[in-house]
Amino acid sequence: xxxxxxxxLLPMLLVLAATTLWPVLWAAWISxxxxxxxxxxxxxxxxxYVRLLTDPEFWLILRNTVVFAASATLVEMALGLGLALVVDxxxxxxxxxxxxxxxPLMMAGIVVALMAKVLLDAFLGVFNWLLSLLGLGPFAFFxxxxxxxxxxxxxxxxxxxxxxxIILLAGLQSLPKEPVEAARLDGATGAQILRHVTLPMLRPxxxxxxxxxxxxxxxxxxxxxxxxxxxxxLATEVVQTYAxxxxxxxxxxxxxxxxxxxxxxxVTALCxxxxxxxxREA
Amino acid sequence: xxxxxxxxxxxxxxxxxLIALLALALTVFPLLWILGISLKTKRDAxxxxxxxxxxxxxxxxxxxxxxxxxREAIGNSVLVTLLGVALSLLLAIPAAYALxxxxxxxxxxxxxxxxxxYMLPEFLFIIPMYVLYQAIGLYDTTTGLALAxxxxxxxxxxxxxxxxxxxxxxELEEAARIDGCGSLAVLWRVYLPLTLPGIAAxxxxxxxxxxxxxAIALGLTFRHAQTVTVAVTSYRGYASIEWGPMTAxxxxxxxxxxxxxxxxxxxxxxxxxxxxxxx
Numbered sequence: 001x002x003x004x005x006x007x008x009l010l011p012m013l014l015v016l017a018a019t020t021l022w023p024v025l026w027a028a029w030i031s032x033x034x035x036x037x038x039x040x041x042x043x044x045x046x047x048x049y050v051r052l053l054t055d056p057e058f059w060l061i062l063r064n065t066v067v068f069a070a071s072a073t074l075v076e077m078a079l080g081l082g083l084a085l086v087v088d089x090x091x092x093x094x095x096x097x098x099x100x101x102x103x104p105l106m107m108a109g110i111v112v113a114l115m116a117k118v119l120l121d122a123f124l125g126v127f128n129w130l131l132s133l134l135g136l137g138p139f140a141f142f143x144x145x146x147x148x149x150x151x152x153x154x155x156x157x158x159x160x161x162x163x164x165x166i167i168l169l170a171g172l173q174s175l176p177k178e179p180v181e182a183a184r185l186d187g188a189t190g191a192q193i194l195r196h197v198t199l200p201m202l203r204p205x206x207x208x209x210x211x212x213x214x215x216x217x218x219x220x221x222x223x224x225x226x227x228x229x230x231x232x233x234l235a236t237e238v239v240q241t242y243a244x245x246x247x248x249x250x251x252x253x254x255x256x257x258x259x260x261x262x263x264x265x266x267v268t269a270l271c272x273x274x275x276x277x278x279x280r281e282a
Numbered sequence: 283x284x285x286x287x288x289x290x291x292x293x294x295x296x297x298x299x300l301i302a303l304l305a306l307a308l309t310v311f312p313l314l315w316i317l318g319i320s321l322k323t324k325r326d327a328x329x330x331x332x333x334x335x336x337x338x339x340x341x342x343x344x345x346x347x348x349x350x351x352x353r354e355a356i357g358n359s360v361l362v363t364l365l366g367v368a369l370s371l372l373l374a375i376p377a378a379y380a381l382x383x384x385x386x387x388x389x390x391x392x393x394x395x396x397x398x399x400y401m402l403p404e405f406l407f408i409i410p411m412y413v414l415y416q417a418i419g420l421y422d423t424t425t426g427l428a429l430a431x432x433x434x435x436x437x438x439x440x441x442x443x444x445x446x447x448x449x450x451x452x453e454l455e456e457a458a459r460i461d462g463c464g465s466l467a468v469l470w471r472v473y474l475p476l477t478l479p480g481i482a483a484x485x486x487x488x489x490x491x492x493x494x495x496x497a498i499a500l501g502l503t504f505r506h507a508q509t510v511t512v513a514v515t516s517y518r519g520y521a522s523i524e525w526g527p528m529t530a531x532x533x534x535x536x537x538x539x540x541x542x543x544x545x546x547x548x549x550x551x552x553x554x555x556x557x558x559x560x561x
Contacts, residue, residue, distance in 0.1 A: 006386050008376035008465060012436065013392075015373055019433045020399045023410035030410075083305055086298045097302050099547060101309055106543040108494035110511050111532045114518065115316050118525055124328050126315055158312070163554070170555035219403045221497045222511075226518060240497065243405045248501065253409065260406040271401055 027257040037251045048258040057234065058242075058259070062266075065238040068149065069217035072156045076213055077206070079157060080164025085194070087165075088172045098169065105162040113226025116155045117142065142228050145235040152236055156223050160216070164209050171205040172198070204281060211274045218267055239263045320529035327525045342526035346534060349527075351505075355513035356534070358424055359493055362509060365428035366435060366492045367485050373432070374439035375481070379469050381440070382447045383455065400437035407433050408501040415502060422504045430498055435488040442487075445556050446480030447473060483553030486546045490539050510535045 031048050035041045052058050087097055104112065119125050122140040131137040141151040179201070183193045199206075221240040224230060230237035230245070239259065247256035319327045321338035346352050380386055399407075411430055412421065420426030450473055458468045474481070496511040503512060514535045517528040543550060 006380060006384065008380035008384075009386060009392075012373040012377040012440070015369075015429070015432050016395065016399060016436065019411065019430060020395070020407055022414075023407040026410040026413075027406060082301075086301045086305075089295060089298050090302060091295070093299075093302075097306060099544075100306055102543070102547075102550075103309060103313065103540065106490060106494075106539045107536045108496065108511050108514070108539075110496045110514055111536050114514065114528060114532055115312055117518075118319065118529060119312055119315060124330060126332055129330055129332060158308070162309075166551060167555055170551065215401045221404070225496070226515070240403055240405055243403075243409070244497070244501070247405065247409045247412075253413065256405070256409055260403060260409065264402045264406050267402060268398065271397070 024261075027261055030254050031258045031261055033254055035254045037253060044254075048254055049262070052255070052258050052262060060234055061237050061239060061242050062263075064149070064234070064236060065218060065220070068153060068156075068220060068236075068238060069214055071150075071153045072160075072217045072220075073210065073213045075153060075157045076161045076164050077210060079161045080209070081168055081206075083161070083165045084168035084172055085198075087169055098166070101165060102162050104159050105166075107159070109159060109222030110226045112155060112159045113223050116151075116158075117227055120151065143232060145232050148228050148232060148236045152223055152227060155227065156217065156220065159223070160213070164213065167209055168202065168205065171202055175201050204278075207274075207278055207281060211271075211278075214274075215267065215271065218270075316529045317533055319525050320533050322526065324524065324526055327529075342530035343534070345527050346531045351508065351516075352510075352513050352531065352534075355508050355510045358503075358507050359510040361424045362428050362431070362499075362507070363489050363492045365424060366431040367489050369428060370432060370435040370439045370488055371481065371485060374436055374443055374484075375474075376466075376469065378440050378443035378447055379465070379473060382444055384465075396437035396440055399433050404433070404497045405501070408498050412501050421502060422507045424507045427499060427502050427507055427509070428492075430502055431492050431495065433498075434495075435491060438491075439484050439488060442484045442553055442556060443477070443480065446477045446484075450476050479549065479552070480556075482546070483549035483556075486542065486549050487553045490543065490550075493539050 032043060032045060033041050034044045034048070083101065087094055087101075090097060120127050120141040122128065122138055122143055125141075127141075128138040131139065139147065142148050175198070179197050180193055183197050188196070219240055220238055221244070224236055224238050224241050225244070228236045230241045243256045243259045243263075246252050246259060318336075320342050321340070322333065322336055323339055323341075326333040326336050381389060381392070386392070408430065415421035415423075415426050420429070454472050454476075455468055458472050463471065493509075494511065495509075496515065499509045499512050500515065503509065514531050517531050
């Protein structure tokens with residue numbers, strides 16, 4: 001470690017300040033006004049916050065976002081872990097399987113969304129045709145209020161499970177072999193080894209992946225925007241699509257910034273909780 | 283291993299192969315089906331039951347590529363991706379080096395700042411930048427978009443590069459210092475050659491992220507700097523009328539990154555896993 005050399009950080013700090021610090025300060029300032037792109041800009045104090053926090057629509061959207069994030073993260077963690085455990089054991093063909101399973105991760109979310117719209121179309125989609133062979137359906141996957149959210153979760157899982165999979169697979173392959181061998185010699189079954197040896201060793205990595213997926217799914221935009229656009233009615237509207245609509249369609253900049261600030265405080269609080277848990281684990 | 287042991291092992295692994303095959307089918311089938319639709323005539327695309335055997339036609343691709351905007355959008359995406367990645371490396375390489383090797387005041391504050399920039403939802407930053415960009419003429423420009431992408435790619439590059447730089451032995455730096463190298467010379471002559479694979483991994487992952495990004499591009503571009511993802515979005519309305527051009531546009535939008543991912547697979551896995559383990 002040597003003194004000085006902080007100037008090497010300067011260019012990054014300038015860009016970071018311009019792209020993140022300034023926007024947040026401006027957002028906080030404009031949230032105290034009522035500004036809708038016009039020439040008028042009334043100072044309203046904290047009225048925007050009061051209005052937002054007493055608006056049942058906002059709570060519904062927040063609930064949708066949390067439901068989506070929790071379900072998608074859980075499904076992706078479970079499937080990703082399962083796949084990692086399976087592929088870790090494969091001999092022949094393991095690297096080909098890994099490569100192909102990674103494909104969805106390289107695709108744009110909006111493309112995944114449009115693909116899902118075609119494949120899951122209520123009338124002409126191939127999935128409804130396949131289900132009809134079993135005597136089921138047709139289902140309006142995205143069109144019905146009770147199924148739209150579950151469908152979006154499934155689409156996100158198709159897209160992002162590979163992320164959990166690839167990281168946990170790398171984690172499994174880097175674990176020491178001795179504890180598993182020792183447990184096996186002691187006569188432990190596969191399930192016992194998994195539960196008492198492998199998973200505890202994988203725990204820090206599981207936590208990291210959990211944090212990354214939770215934060216990422218809370219920010220969901222492309223999948224909702226590309227499939228339901230938040231509908232039917234508000235069944236799948238999430239915070240980011242709501243803020244986008246508020247700012248760019250309804251042009252209520254002050255309200256949109258209030259939404260984003262409140263939501264960001266919640267996300268930050270969650271990050272802090274995760275950090276604390278992580279530190280206690282370590 | 284004697285034959286019986288090998289057979290027993292193969293039998294024991296049969297369920298594993300079955301599950302892997304199922305996962306592969308679920309991953310690949312949707313992609314192949316979409317590819318199929320993009321190569322069908324309009325009548326075949328909508329046929330129920332589906333048409334399995336058909337003569338591929340290229341008219342959907344021709345239509346997409348001839349439509350005003352889509353080719354420009356591909357050009358814009360290439361430009362924004364190159365510009366965004368170059369800028370992130372230019373800023374993050376010296377920063378990661380300084381954070382690793384030098385006593386910088388406020389290091390913890392900076393770490394939290396980077397984490398928040400990376401984790402907070404895009405529109406917190408993008409709506410104010412939209413207003414600012416309108417005022418200073420950066421709205422709907424590739425430069426402006428590449429700059430805005432730093433919110434996400436810069437923290438990621440700093441984390442990843444820090445873990446790669448940490449593997450460079452101190453003695454090499456000390457030797458270079460004794461030879462009279464300053465910080466920049468050390469970075470250029472010692473760090474860059476040794477961590478080139480790590481830098482490539484960072485560049486590839488950020489390139490994929492930028493190419494695939496939608497929310498920021500939607501907020502900060504309109505016509506001139508429109509990227510591929512935004513161009514694909516305009517086919518949303520085709521979902522009920524015309525699947526051909528929509529699926530063709532989708533395939534065209536993902537092809538470059540699938541090709542890059544295939545070529546740079548080792549770096550991607552390395553970068554992803556390192557980023558998650560240490561980030």
